[in-house]
Amino acid sequence: MNLEQMLPSSASGEYICLKDLDLYSSSKCSSLATQAASNRRLRILSNQVQQEAIEVCLCEDDYPSWLKVEETIYLKPSLEKYQLVNFSHHQIQALLPQVINFTHQSMEVANYYLWGGTVAPNYDCSGLIQAAFSSVGIWLPRDAYQQQQFAEPIPKDELQAGDLVFFSKTPNKITHVGLCLGEGRYIHSSGREIGRNGIGIDELSPDADEVSRAYYQQFHSGGRIVQSYQPTGKKWSRA
Incomplete structure (x- = not known):
């Protein structure tokens, strides 16, 4: 086709x-x-359909993915x-x-953690962060590890409200991200395993509750957003 x-x-x-x-x-769309x-x-x-799907790339963040062919009826050619x-x-x-404020408002609406979620009300961790910044016109890369590579590194003792905090289950791969609120707190969308199954606020401390302690043990680094992502026209290679 x-x-x-x-x-x-x-x-x-x-x-x-x-x-x-x-x-x-x-292309399995599963x-x-x-x-x-x-x-x-x-x-x-590619114009070639595979398993009733086509490969696409989002322009704002260069993120590659697959769209069901039946959903192409919701695409309109852009003149520019x-x-x-x-x-x-x-x-x-x-x-x-x-x-x-976007993250706080998102938390006030009933939500749950959704892997791949970037649209309200259900987000994954990096989806919430991307949506929060894009709500004011600032674009970040899609995934947590991409956001960590994009942000300016910040020592933990210099973190301020609006900075990002990154977490890692292994030394070589960023697996989670949250948004600093100041005073050692951060807001994030976390999963069911050690999180809150949705958006919540935790402390970057070994002396807080069980969820905060679990993430504190995985803390990797801090980052500051100093620019909006500039699309390259080339798709990211998803890790």
Whole structure:
């Protein structure tokens, strides 16, 4: 099956999502990789359909994934390519209270941890962080390890509200991320195994409750967002 027979061509090579869309980690579409909120942009990597899905890449964060062919009816050709909005470090600092407020408001709505979730109300850890920053126009890479590579490293004793905290189950792979609130606290969407199955606030301390202690033992590093992600036009290689 050839996609060109089903989807109008786009002069810019990009498409606008007309509704929130689920995107998958493989052409089998059995495991959620991420989500594309309404009005996000994507480009199609191949016109060849595999197992009723097509490979796509989100324009704002270069994130590759698979879209069910039946969902292509919710794509509209974009007349222009995605345009990056640049932010200075000072502008980002001024927007951090709104970023933090987004996470608090998200916590107040009934939610649960969703692997691959980037659209309200259910998020995974990096999905919540990406959504919070994108709510003010600042884009971060999609996954926690990508966000850690993108952020400016910050020592733990210099962390401020709006910085990111990264966690790792093994020394070589970042597996979790949260947003600093100040005074040793951070907000994050954590899973069922050692977390809260949704958005909650924990302390970066070995003397707090069981969940906080478990994550404290996995603390890896801190990071500060000093710029908005600049798309390269090349897809990330998912680890």
